[in-house]
Amino acid sequence: MRNPFPILSNLFSKKDSLEISPKSADELENSILLALLYISKNIRPNGRFVYRNNLNPKKKYSDKYYSSLRHAGTLYSMYLCERLLGKEALYNKRLLSSEYLVKNYIKKVGKDMYGLLSKPEEEAPALLATSGGTGLALIALSNLLKDNKISKHILEKMGNFLIFMQTPQGDFCPSFELVKKEKSNLHSARYYPGESCLGLLYLYEFDKQEKWLETAKKGLLRLAEKAADKGVANLSFDHWGMLATQKLFATPDNALNSPQRALLTAFAERNVKAIIAKQNLNTRDENFGSFTINRSLCGNATNMEGLIAAYQCLDNKVLRQKLAYSLKAGVEFLMKKQVKTGVCEGGIPASPDWDKPDAKNADKEIRIDYVQHTMSAWIAYKSLLD
Numbered sequence: 001m002r003n004p005f006p007i008l009s010n011l012f013s014k015k016d017s018l019e020i021s022p023k024s025a026d027e028l029e030n031s032i033l034l035a036l037l038y039i040s041k042n043i044r045p046n047g048r049f050v051y052r053n054n055l056n057p058k059k060k061y062s063d064k065y066y067s068s069l070r071h072a073g074t075l076y077s078m079y080l081c082e083r084l085l086g087k088e089a090l091y092n093k094r095l096l097s098s099e100y101l102v103k104n105y106i107k108k109v110g111k112d113m114y115g116l117l118s119k120p121e122e123e124a125p126a127l128l129a130t131s132g133g134t135g136l137a138l139i140a141l142s143n144l145l146k147d148n149k150i151s152k153h154i155l156e157k158m159g160n161f162l163i164f165m166q167t168p169q170g171d172f173c174p175s176f177e178l179v180k181k182e183k184s185n186l187h188s189a190r191y192y193p194g195e196s197c198l199g200l201l202y203l204y205e206f207d208k209q210e211k212w213l214e215t216a217k218k219g220l221l222r223l224a225e226k227a228a229d230k231g232v233a234n235l236s237f238d239h240w241g242m243l244a245t246q247k248l249f250a251t252p253d254n255a256l257n258s259p260q261r262a263l264l265t266a267f268a269e270r271n272v273k274a275i276i277a278k279q280n281l282n283t284r285d286e287n288f289g290s291f292t293i294n295r296s297l298c299g300n301a302t303n304m305e306g307l308i309a310a311y312q313c314l315d316n317k318v319l320r321q322k323l324a325y326s327l328k329a330g331v332e333f334l335m336k337k338q339v340k341t342g343v344c345e346g347g348i349p350a351s352p353d354w355d356k357p358d359a360k361n362a363d364k365e366i367r368i369d370y371v372q373h374t375m376s377a378w379i380a381y382k383s384l385l386d
Helices: 022-041 068-085 091-105 131-147 152-165 192-206 210-230 239-250 258-276 297-311 317-337 368-385
Strands: 052-054 106-110 113-118 128-130 175-177 182-184 365-367
Touching: 022 068, 022 317, 022 368, 068 091, 068 113, 068 131, 068 368, 091 106, 091 113, 091 131, 106 152, 113 131, 113 152, 128 131, 131 152, 131 192, 152 192, 152 210, 192 210, 192 239, 210 239, 210 258, 239 258, 239 297, 258 297, 258 317, 297 317, 297 368, 317 368, 365 368
Parallel strands: none
Antiparallel strands: 052 365, 106 113, 113 128, 128 175, 175 182
16 A cells, blocks of 8 residues: 555654754765766766766667766766765766766857857757757856866856847757757757756855846746646646755855745745655665656756755745655665676666666666766755765
8 A cells, every 4th residue: 555655644744853863974985886877987088988888798789879968967976975975086087087978068159159059960850959958067067167277268158158049038949050040949948947956056155246146046947937827737847946956955145035935935845846756665665765747867866956956945844744755665675676796886777677688788777967966965965965
């Protein structure tokens, strides 16, 4: 029988229940270290990541396909490990991989504007600069400004591109076609607005120009308004929107007024309610902690990233208590599914059934972003516990 909240009797305790056992805490630490090891082993001497591996040693992949967005996202997870946990073992490799991203994918797209390219020979239907990808690149690269490891004008021109891509209502156009020199809906993803806002907020942290903050606020308030119009039942969980909302709340000089803060808090609450209703909380099920709408481990990981961020934005104490239990269950589900030994040690395969006798190559595929999203969730959760 499905047991939705085994700790229901504790819902009205005086504080949230985020504690985990010493054994689970050790396993969490070990899982993060193994994921870092996997990423370290899969950075080539030029800074490019090995994009795909497979637990079937006979399965080989072409090196042709590559995602600049996922490269940037992986850099972000490496930075989180330094920022939140103080683990700097991969700092030099992160610099190397950051240089590769700038050299190969950050290009001029117009007057005083740079964007992150998606190339047709690798992933895109045309030569594009995307708003979401540029946001991810800013998330990954802005922190390098404090160490003088990147030129300020590169970051500024990336920020200018996102301002250019924002509509008067606050939405972000997905792409800019470089050949046609026009905005486009090609290669769009619903996560782009949240990624764009989070990128601008990271840029604002290291470069205090008001326009970065105001563009991010406008974008997030637009997301929150659209979510309010849809209602919880029709809402698709926006994990990048949650990460950006938490980042905005954590920005000391965000200048949010009371109605704006209330709108964004409600945005987080709606997202939480929409997704935790779809979590498997049957303690007798082998996939306890997973989400019924996601078969992939990566999908489960992105849900956890967003929920951990949303937890820090909620005022509703009862919902926070429910979410505390959901976070623990989700994090431990992902810990169980990590590859712990062998050549792909530390990897996160596509499917939770990767170790079953009838698992196919598609189940056993490990992509760099699968590891990145899962490690980011674990890091954020450990930071909350600490």
